[in-house]
Amino acid sequence: MRTVKINKQDFITRVAANRDSHRSVFETAVGGYRARMIDLLERRLRDVRHGRAVDQYFRLPEPEDHTEDYDRVLMMARMSVDDVVELTSEDFAMFVMDQWDWKQSFTDTTAMYR
Numbered sequence: 001m002r003t004v005k006i007n008k009q010d011f012i013t014r015v016a017a018n019r020d021s022h023r024s025v026f027e028t029a030v031g032g033y034r035a036r037m038i039d040l041l042e043r044r045l046r047d048v049r050h051g052r053a054v055d056q057y058f059r060l061p062e063p064e065d066h067t068e069d070y071d072r073v074l075m076m077a078r079m080s081v082d083d084v085v086e087l088t089s090e091d092f093a094m095f096v097m098d099q100w101d102w103k104q105s106f107t108d109t110t111a112m113y114r
Helices: 008-049 067-079 089-096 105-109
Strands: 003-007 084-088
Touching: 003 008, 008 067, 008 084, 008 089, 067 084, 084 089, 084 105
Parallel strands: none
Antiparallel strands: 003 084
């Protein structure tokens, strides 16, 4: 099957739920990222004040927010005059199944800060 036609409102509901889930995970990860960064900065500041060698590089990957990807798709669907949305299998995987090309990287990064 190369394409599928689905009800627009069902599509919007699913993408909106995926968006909200993504945003929640991102916000939790940002909180964890900030806490870890503050801890690293405070430790390094103590080291500088005590004359110790300081690693000047930070190796904490910053969580990426892809909310705009969802928002763009939602706006397109909401503005569509059609009641049916036709999706390719790739579009279906991203928008409905939430399997984006950036998903694994996002999952790996956010898992570090939960």
